[in-house]
Amino acid sequence: MTGLLAVGDAWATTNTTFGLGLSMGLTQAALLRDTIDTGDIADPAKLSVAFAEALESTVVPFYQALRDWDTHRFAETDAVLRGERYETEDPAWHLIKALDTAKPSHPDLLSAIADVGSMLEPAAQVLTRPGLIDLIMTLGSDTADSPDHGRFRRELLTAIS
Numbered sequence: 577m578t579g580l581l582a583v584g585d586a587w588a589t590t591n592t593t594f595g596l597g598l599s600m601g602l603t604q605a606a607l608l609r610d611t612i613d614t615g616d617i618a619d620p621a622k623l624s625v626a627f628a629e630a631l632e633s634t635v636v637p638f639y640q641a642l643r644d645w646d647t648h649r650f651a652e653t654d655a656v657l658r659g660e661r662y663e664t665e666d667p668a669w670h671l672i673k674a675l676d677t678a679k680p681s682h683p684d685l686l687s688a689i690a691d692v693g694s695m696l697e698p699a700a701q702v703l704t705r706p707g708l709i710d711l712i713m714t715l716g717s718d719t720a721d722s723p724d725h726g727r728f729r730r731e732l733l734t735a736i737s
């Protein structure tokens with residue numbers, strides 16, 4: 577749609593677990609300001625395309641990473657509820673799981689997570705840091721199976737009844 581440029585949750589919502597919504601919205605607001613400053617405000621179509629391009633190279637990689645995480649996590653949750661282990665061929669998910677296990681073990685991993693979580697660098701760029709993937713896979717190789725959530729559900733149902 578031309579003549580209407582969305583920012584914040586009007587553009588896209590993200591999983592609140594990651595606390596990135598405000599950073600996304602403020603980044604988009606700054607991009608919108610710059611696009612209007614430098615773009616052709618008399619041509620809504622050009623302005624829309626310029627804003628979309630600006631988003632594509634800045635906010636979209638963060639949004640896409642969170643969407644991918646959601647897709648895997650929902651699938652994993654469904655698998656756990658069926659009593660199964662979630663299997664996927666996607667190497668990115670295995671890396672994320674390994675990072676989750678390894679993150680308290682090394683300051684480089686914590687700072688990598690903080691940089692992504694603060695929207696300073698997208699994950700794909702952070703992972704190009706020399707030795708980082710090896711570090712994640714070494715320290716996070718002992719990725720635990722998903723915990724037995726069923727036990728807690730049973731306890732909850734017992735408490736309710």
Ligand SMILES: Cc1cc2nc3c(=O)[nH]c(=O)nc-3n(C[C@H](O)[C@H](O)[C@H](O)COP(=O)(O)OP(=O)(O)OC[C@H]3O[C@@H](n4cnc5c(N)ncnc54)[C@H](O)[C@@H]3O)c2cc1C
Nearest residue numbers: 583584585586589590592593594595596597598599600601
């Ligand atoms: C439970 C929860 C926890 C979150 N935790 C975090 C966090 O820890 N860190 C973080 O960064 N982000 C977090 N977020 C996300 C963050 O709150 C949103 O990304 C952010 O508020 C989006 O800002 P916004 O201005 O785009 O939209 P909103 O904050 O939703 O603002 C939209 C405003 O428009 C108003 N409005 C709607 N329709 C109309 C209308 N027709 N006329 C006039 N006004 C209207 C609404 O009332 C609202 O005030 C969380 C979100 C939720 C739901």
